Amino acid sequence: xxxxxSYPSGVKKFSSNNPHVKISKEDDKLIINQxxxxxxxxxxxxxxxxxAIEQLQHLLINPRFDALMHLDKNEAEFIFAFLDPKNxxxxxxVDRAFKFHFQGVAFECVFREPSKQLFLISKYYRRLPSGLExxxxxxxxxxxxxxxxxxxxxxxxxxxxxxxxxxxxxxxVPLKEIDWELFSTHxxxxxxxxxxxxxxxxxxxxxxxxxxxxxxxxxxxxCFPAELSFKPTDNILLRLIEVARSSEPRFAFIYYYQVFxxxxxxxxxxxxKSSLTRLLRSPSFINCADERVSELLSVLTDAAQxxxxxxxxxxxxxCEPKILWKDIEQNKKFxxxxxxxxxxxxxxxxxxxxLTEEGWCEMWTPKLIDQVTKIRNCLVHAREKxxxxxxxxxxxxxxxxxKYLPLVSRMAEQIVIHNDKP
Numbered sequence: 176x177x178x179x180x181s182y183p184s185g186v187k188k189f190s191s192n193n194p195h196v197k198i199s200k201e202d203d204k205l206i207i208n209q210x211x212x213x214x215x216x217x218x219x220x221x222x223x224x225x226x227a228i229e230q231l232q233h234l235l236i237n238p239r240f241d242a243l244m245h246l247d248k249n250e251a252e253f254i255f256a257f258l259d260p261k262n263x264x265x266x267x268x269v270d271r272a273f274k275f276h277f278q279g280v281a282f283e284c285v286f287r288e289p290s291k292q293l294f295l296i297s298k299y300y301r302r303l304p305s306g307l308e309x310x311x312x313x314x315x316x317x318x319x320x321x322x323x324x325x326x327x328x329x330x331x332x333x334x335x336x337x338x339x340x341x342x343x344x345x346x347x348v349p350l351k352e353i354d355w356e357l358f359s360t361h362x363x364x365x366x367x368x369x370x371x372x373x374x375x376x377x378x379x380x381x382x383x384x385x386x387x388x389x390x391x392x393x394x395x396x397x398c399f400p401a402e403l404s405f406k407p408t409d410n411i412l413l414r415l416i417e418v419a420r421s422s423e424p425r426f427a428f429i430y431y432y433q434v435f436x437x438x439x440x441x442x443x444x445x446x447x448k449s450s451l452t453r454l455l456r457s458p459s460f461i462n463c464a465d466e467r468v469s470e471l472l473s474v475l476t477d478a479a480q481x482x483x484x485x486x487x488x489x490x491x492x493x494c495e496p497k498i499l500w501k502d503i504e505q506n507k508k509f510x511x512x513x514x515x516x517x518x519x520x521x522x523x524x525x526x527x528x529x530l531t532e533e534g535w536c537e538m539w540t541p542k543l544i545d546q547v548t549k550i551r552n553c554l555v556h557a558r559e560k561x562x563x564x565x566x567x568x569x570x571x572x573x574x575x576x577x578k579y580l581p582l583v584s585r586m587a588e589q590i591v592i593h594n595d596k597p
Contacts, residue, residue, distance in 0.1 A: 189234060203222050204219050239379050243296070256316065261336075267373075270285075275365075413591065424576040425573060498585065
């Protein structure tokens with residue numbers, strides 16, 4: 176907040192309770208930027224609306240939640256929606272009230288009409304252009320309902336059939352002492368267990384993944400080729416790539432690894448293929464001599480190695496280390512450091528800071544394959560088979576996985592492109 180003794184005491188207290196907001200004055204208005212931590216919204220209150228400004232002093236806004244924390248009432252208000260009491264689904268919770276006991280604390284929970292503070296905030300709330308996911312999108316409806324005379328008839332009809340509701344949680348301990356993320360995740364589990372259609376509390380990430388990730392390498396060959404040629408390939412591999420590209424980081428990593436697994440299952444390397452071809456084309460093979468049978472069994476035994484061995488061989492066969500090096504160089508700082516996940520799982524650094532492309536091509540396997548496999552195992556099994564530590568499903572871990580995806584996706588794409596299985 177700008178240093179200005181003319182700010183009302185309520186504004187100063189609001190700023191103290193919410194250090195993430197940016198407060199200023201523009202013309203005859205009090206401007207509150209980033210009220211929910213993102214740049215997609217702004218609260219613009221006329222300076223002559225002293226009642227609204229004074230209401231601010233009792234409010235705490237946690238950027239993780241679409242909510243207002245009422246410090247004077249010791250009550251959290253999770254912003255919800257307009258509900259139709261005649262709707263079968265919504266009628267089940269439109270006025271629901273219950274008590275939740277958690278960690279020795281009693282919480283009174285109820286769906287009821289929003290507070291006057293929420294209506295004031297929404298009245299002066301403005302949506303700003305932003306490339307980020309929208310925060311508190313519910314405020315638009317609560318703002319519009321206060322200017323219903325200006326709205327089209329269809330929108331008026333929407334509000335006439337519905338009642339405004341927020342979800343209130345009143346605590347027996349001060350709001351600032353509550354771990355709201357821990358509280359919400361546990362309450363969400365129970366609410367959905369006892370009512371599959373129950374609304375739940377959305378816990379919003381504190382940061383956007385893409386903001387923290389280095390821009391991936393755009394052109395693998397410096398520019399887009401003038402001419403391309405590609406024969407039809409395995410449809411399952413194509414579908415796995417498509418799903419991975421549209422998935423959240425944790426699931427994307429697993430889908431890309433499934434490309435390795437699927438291709439490895441059907442993989443026969445060039446040496447094995449050559450040995451089988453030579454053996455089956457031998458004029459004397461028809462005699463099925465003992466030594467020929469033994470030779471055939473030896474070749475088939477080598478081909479039928481364990482799953483990790485087949486995955487390793489398919490990656491070594493189809494992935495080009497010089498191309499992979501380009502993706503590593505794009506985010507070299509990340510790959511030069513140990514990767515420590517929340518939950519304690521640690522992956523040693525992939526490369527040293529002075530490694531060159533030539534050095535990478537000599538050492539990339541099996542180190543890269545082992546590292547990717549360990550991360551995948553920990554994502555799928557919660558604990559990596561040989562480790563007691565985990566990769567927790569947190570936003571911070573998603574960011575680390577996101578940074579790894581350009582490299583893993585390049586490996587999967589190379590396998591699909593170079594795989595000659597129809």
